Amino acid sequence: MIKLNKFEVLKIEEGGFPNTNYIYNLSLFINMEFQFQRHRIDKISKDKIISELEKVAKKNNFIVFGKREFNEYSEISAGTVIRKFGTWRKAISFLKDYLKNKGHELSARKTPPNRIYSDKELFDEMERIWKQLGHRPSKIEWTASKPKISFGCYKHRFGGWTNTCLKFIEYKMGHEVIIDDIPKKESVKEIQPELKIKKEDKRDIPLKLRLSVLNRDNFRCVFCGRSPATSVGVILHIDHIHPFAKGGKTTLNNLQTLCSKCNIGKSDRKLN
Numbered sequence: 001m002i003k004l005n006k007f008e009v010l011k012i013e014e015g016g017f018p019n020t021n022y023i024y025n026l027s028l029f030i031n032m033e034f035q036f037q038r039h040r041i042d043k044i045s046k047d048k049i050i051s052e053l054e055k056v057a058k059k060n061n062f063i064v065f066g067k068r069e070f071n072e073y074s075e076i077s078a079g080t081v082i083r084k085f086g087t088w089r090k091a092i093s094f095l096k097d098y099l100k101n102k103g104h105e106l107s108a109r110k111t112p113p114n115r116i117y118s119d120k121e122l123f124d125e126m127e128r129i130w131k132q133l134g135h136r137p138s139k140i141e142w143t144a145s146k147p148k149i150s151f152g153c154y155k156h157r158f159g160g161w162t163n164t165c166l167k168f169i170e171y172k173m174g175h176e177v178i179i180d181d182i183p184k185k186e187s188v189k190e191i192q193p194e195l196k197i198k199k200e201d202k203r204d205i206p207l208k209l210r211l212s213v214l215n216r217d218n219f220r221c222v223f224c225g226r227s228p229a230t231s232v233g234v235i236l237h238i239d240h241i242h243p244f245a246k247g248g249k250t251t252l253n254n255l256q257t258l259c260s261k262c263n264i265g266k267s268d269r270k271l272n
C-alpha cells in the first residue's frame with residue numbers, strides 16, 4: 001500500500017492523474033515529483049494561455065474580466081493561468097500590456113465581479129439617480145442614468161425593485177413608513193384576533209398592500225409631491241382617505257401616501 005503525502009493527495013483531488021493510468025502515474029510521480037510537476041504546468045504552453053486570455057478579453061469587449069468569466073468562456077481553467085503567472089492580477093496585467101502592443105485597450109470594469117456593496121453605497125447611488133431624475137427611477141431610467149451599480153444588483157439584494165425603493169425610503173427616513181390612523185391604544189376588541197374579520201376591515205395595512213400604495217404613489221406625498229429620497233426630513237405616512245374610524249376600508253383605493261406635514265394639515269382641515 002502506497003501512502004500519499006499531502007501534495008500528492010492535492011494533485012489527485014485536482015484531477016492531476018488520468019484515472020486509467022493512475023498507478024503508473026503515481027509511481028512515476030513519486031520518483032520524479034519535480035519533473036512531473038513541471039510537466040503538468042508546461043503541458044499547456046504559455047502561448048496557448050495567452051491566446052485563451054485574449055479570446056476571453058474579446059468576448060468581454062476588452063473589459064477586465066475575472067476568473068469566473070474566464071472559466072465560462074475558456075477551454076482551459078483559470079487555475080492553469082494562475083499557475084503560470086503566479087496570480088490572476090499578474091495575468092491580467094500581462095494581458096493588458098500584450099493587448100496594448102496589438103493596439104487594444106483593456107479597460108477597467110465599472111463594477112468588479114462579485115463585489116458586495118454596503119447598504120450605504122447602494123443607497124448613495126440610488127439617491128444620486130433619484131435626485132437627478134426628480135422621481136423614483138424605472139428600470140429603463142436607471143439603466144439610462146449610467147449607474148455605478150446595476151439594476152439587477154439591487155433587485156437581487158432586496159428582492160425586487162419596489163422593495164428596494166421601500167428599503168431606500170426607510171433608510172432615508174431612519175425608520176419604517178408610518179401606518180397612520182392607528183391609535184396608540186388599540187381597543188381590546190381589535191387586539192383579540194378574530195378570524196372572521198376580513199383584511200379590508202382591519203386597520204393595520206399588510207406589508208404587500210403598503211408596498212402597492214407606495215409604489216402607485218411613487219414613494220412621495222400625493223399632496224405636495226415631496227419624498228424622503230429628495231428632501232431631508234420628509235416622513236411618509238400611509239393614510240386612509242376615508243377614515244377607518246368612520247367606516248373607511250383598508251383597500252388600495254382608500255389608501256394614499258402623505259407626508260407627515262400634509263397629513264397633519266388634512267386632520268386640521270377635518271377639525272375646522
Ligand SMILES: [Zn+2]
Nearest residue numbers: 221224259262
Ligand atoms: Zn406632503
